[in-house]
Structures are given as C-alpha cells and as structure tokens.
Amino acid sequence: MSTSSRFAVAVHVLTLMAWADEESLKSEQVAESVNTNPVVIRRILCELAESKLVVSQTGAFGGSRLAREPEKITLLDIYRAVESPGVFSLHRHPPSSRCPVGVNIGTVLHNVLGEVDSAVEQVLSNITIRDVVARLRPCVSSSSTLVKKKNGTRPQAVAVRN
Amino acid sequence: MSTSSRFAVAVHVLTLMAWADEESLKSEQVAESVNTNPVVIRRILCELAESKLVVSQTGAFGGSRLAREPEKITLLDIYRAVESPGVFSLHRHPPSSRCPVGVNIGTVLHNVLGEVDSAVEQVLSNITIRDVVARLRPCVSSSSTLVKKKNGTRPQAVAVRN
DNA sequence: CTAACTGTAACTATATTGGTTACAGACGAT
DNA sequence: ATCGTCTGTAACCAATATAGTTACAGTTAG
Numbered sequence: 001m002s003t004s005s006r007f008a009v010a011v012h013v014l015t016l017m018a019w020a021d022e023e024s025l026k027s028e029q030v031a032e033s034v035n036t037n038p039v040v041i042r043r044i045l046c047e048l049a050e051s052k053l054v055v056s057q058t059g060a061f062g063g064s065r066l067a068r069e070p071e072k073i074t075l076l077d078i079y080r081a082v083e084s085p086g087v088f089s090l091h092r093h094p095p096s097s098r099c100p101v102g103v104n105i106g107t108v109l110h111n112v113l114g115e116v117d118s119a120v121e122q123v124l125s126n127i128t129i130r131d132v133v134a135r136l137r138p139c140v141s142s143s144s145t146l147v148k149k150k151n152g153t154r155p156q157a158v159a160v161r162n
Numbered sequence: 163m164s165t166s167s168r169f170a171v172a173v174h175v176l177t178l179m180a181w182a183d184e185e186s187l188k189s190e191q192v193a194e195s196v197n198t199n200p201v202v203i204r205r206i207l208c209e210l211a212e213s214k215l216v217v218s219q220t221g222a223f224g225g226s227r228l229a230r231e232p233e234k235i236t237l238l239d240i241y242r243a244v245e246s247p248g249v250f251s252l253h254r255h256p257p258s259s260r261c262p263v264g265v266n267i268g269t270v271l272h273n274v275l276g277e278v279d280s281a282v283e284q285v286l287s288n289i290t291i292r293d294v295v296a297r298l299r300p301c302v303s304s305s306s307t308l309v310k311k312k313n314g315t316r317p318q319a320v321a322v323r324n
Numbered sequence: 325c326t327a328a329c330t331g332t333a334a335c336t337a338t339a340t341t342g343g344t345t346a347c348a349g350a351c352g353a354t
Numbered sequence: 355a356t357c358g359t360c361t362g363t364a365a366c367c368a369a370t371a372t373a374g375t376t377a378c379a380g381t382t383a384g
Binding site: 007032096111115135 | 164169170178194195198250251264265267270271277282285302
Binding site for chain 2: 340341342343344345349350351352353
C-alpha cells in the first residue's frame with residue numbers, strides 16, 4: 001500500500017547505530033548496509049536528527065550516532081520522524097456537496113481512519129530499537145561476528161565476514 | 163502515507179449503495195457523488211465485484227448494488243478488495259548481505275510489520291458498512307432528505323436539495 | 325591548510341494514481 | 355431485430371512521490 005520505504009530504512013539505520021553502540025557511523029557506511037546512495041541516507045538522517053533521534057557531526061571524522069539509548073527510541077518515534085501521518089488517504093477531490101453521503105462521508109472516514117492510525121501507533125509505540133536489536137540477534141548466527149574497530153581513529157564498515 | 167484514495171472511495175461507493183437500499187446505481191451517479199470520472203468508479207466497482215461485495219449488471223438500465231446486506235460487509239473486506247496488502251513497504255533493493263544487520267533486518271521488519279497489519283485488520287474487521295451508515299445518519303441534518311425515486315424506471319441521482 | 329565529513333540543491337529516472345477518451349459487448353424496451 | 359443505455363476495459367496523459375545521482379558549500383579534526 002505504502003510506496004515509501006523510508007520507515008524500513010530508518011529502522012535499519014537506527015538499528016545499525018544501536019548495534020555499533022557509541023561509535024558514530026558515516027553515511028557511506030550506512031548506505032553500504034542499506035544498499036543505497038549516501039545522500040538518501042543523509043536525507044533520512046536529517047529527519048531523524050530533527051526529531052532528536054540521532055545526532056550528527058559535520059567535518060572530518062564526523063558521522064551520526066543515536067541521540068539516546070536504544071530502549072528510549074520507539075518505532076512510533078521513527079514513524080513520526082520520517083513518514084507523513086495517516087495510514088490511508090481521503091478523497092483527492094472533495095465529494096459532492098449535493099449528496100447527503102458525499103457531504104458527510106469525510107467526517108465518518110476521518111473518525112474511522114483515526115481509529116486505524118491509533119491502532120498502528122499503539123503497536124509501534126510498544127517496540128523499541130532495543131527490541132529490534134534483540135529480535136535481530138538470534139538471527140545472526142555465531143559465524144557472523146561484527147567487525148568492530150578496536151583503537152583505530154577511522155571506523156570500519158559495519159560488516160561481517162562469512 | 164498512502165498515496166491512494168481507493169479505500170476511501172470504495173467505502174464511499176458501498177455506503178452510497180447501502181443508502182440506496184436495493185436500488186442499483188449507475189457509475190455516473192456514483193461518480194457525481196464521489197466527484198470523479200465514471201471510469202474511475204467502474205474500475206473500483208470491478209474490484210469490488212471480484213471480491214463479491216457488489217453485483218453489476220451490464221446493458222440498458224444496468225448498474226451496481228450490494229451483493230449482501232450492509233452488516234455483512236466489513237471495512238476489511240473492502241480494504242482487501244481494493245488496496246495492495248501491507249501498510250508499510252520494505253527496502254526497495256535488498257540490503258547488504260555482508261552486514262549482520264542488513265542480512266536479517268528484513269526478517270525482523272517483516273515480523274514487526276505483520277503486527278502492524280494485524281492491528282489494522284483488527285480495527286477494520288470490526289466496522290461494517292452498516293456501521294458507517296449509522297455513523298453517517300446523525301450527520302445528515304433533517305433538512306437534508308434523500309431523493310428516492312418512487313416508481314420511475316429510471317433511478318434518479320442520489321442527491322439532496324438544500 | 326588540508327582532508328574528510330555533513331547538509332542540501334538540482335536534476336533525472338521510475339512508479340503509481342487518477343483522469344480522460346474511446347469503444348466493444350451486454351441487455352432491456354419497443 | 356435494432357436501438358439506446360449501460361458496463362468492462364484498453365490506451366493514453368497528467369500529476370505526484372520516491373529515490374538515485376552529481377555537485378558543491380560549509381564544518382571540523384589534525
């Protein structure tokens with residue numbers, strides 16, 4: 001239904017950052033994992049930064065990291081940060097004002113779709129990035145180990161050999 | 163989020179038909195209430211007919227009417243008939259297979275989005291067209307009266323003077 | 325100062341939706 | 355039988371949204 005992958009990408013990005021712990025990630029590293037262009041990532045990172053979910057630093061050795069602990073970032077926060085609100089759209093053009101159904105269907109639909117949106121938000125508000133990481137971990141087999149830099153000043157790509 | 167108004171239009175269409183009771187409506191009448199082109203309506207009617215929510219008749223004095231009572235048509239039926247499933251989309255291109263997060267985020271997102279979809283379906287399954295009509299009726303002031311044909315063979319537009 | 329980042333504009337490609345015209349086929353009325 | 359009035363559907367266009375891409379100004383660590 002939705003033609004946008006922004007929510008999925010944003011969750012992916014924040015999960016990467018939770019996975020990378022305190023280490024800040026460059027847009028190019030993230031783009032490699034998401035398999036897209038760094039500018040696409042930076043656009044989403046800007047929206048996430050506006051919603052205070054990440055902090056970014058410009059300049060050499062800059063990058064982005066989570067603005068708070070993973071357990072304090074819900075999928076609802078992310079949804080609100082990167083998607084336009086409302087699961088469904090109403091009519092493109094307002095219905096006829098000469099028809100009793102046409103005049104009032106908008107109000108009824110507005111109420112119904114409000115219930116739908118609430119249900120979605122309810123689900124999203126109960127899942128945090130920490131939960132996503134927890135759900136992710138069992139999927140990562142023991143042969144997959146995250147390459148973490150130890151003391152280099154140049155963070156390596158968040159990647160795994162296998 | 164959604165860029166399609168098909169669900170809203172489909173609910174509008176079926177509500178009109180419930181309002182019109184047994185009387186069959188022509189796509190042009192419906193289009194007038196929805197404020198769009200009759201072909202747009204017929205396209206949606208075809209999908210609704212495939213899902214056995216309406217029956218249409220070709221030929222002179224044809225038209226469409228509900229295939230069953232309004233209380234036996236839920237918004238979930240309509241949603242499934244006219245929208246592609248899934249509230250959110252996943253990544254356009256599959257993420258990197260060289261990153262432990264990239265490899266498995268799809269599975270986790272699939273589960274999460276499944277929960278979201280279930281919540282939406284739960285809400286929609288508990289609302290019928292009969293409920294929509296019931297919610298609509300109080301909005302229609304007493305000055306707004308539906309013009310119903312009494313015995314003519316040519317149904318008039320579902321419209322109201324005011 | 326320089327190298328390496330982010331933020332952002334501008335442009336393109338692609339996809340989806342809806343609006344429109346046109347017409348074949350169905351079917352009731354006469 | 356044929357005529358007028360419908361639906362079903364193809365074909366096309368316009369509008370919109372998304373994301374991919376290039377380019378570059380501005381920021382910052384060293």
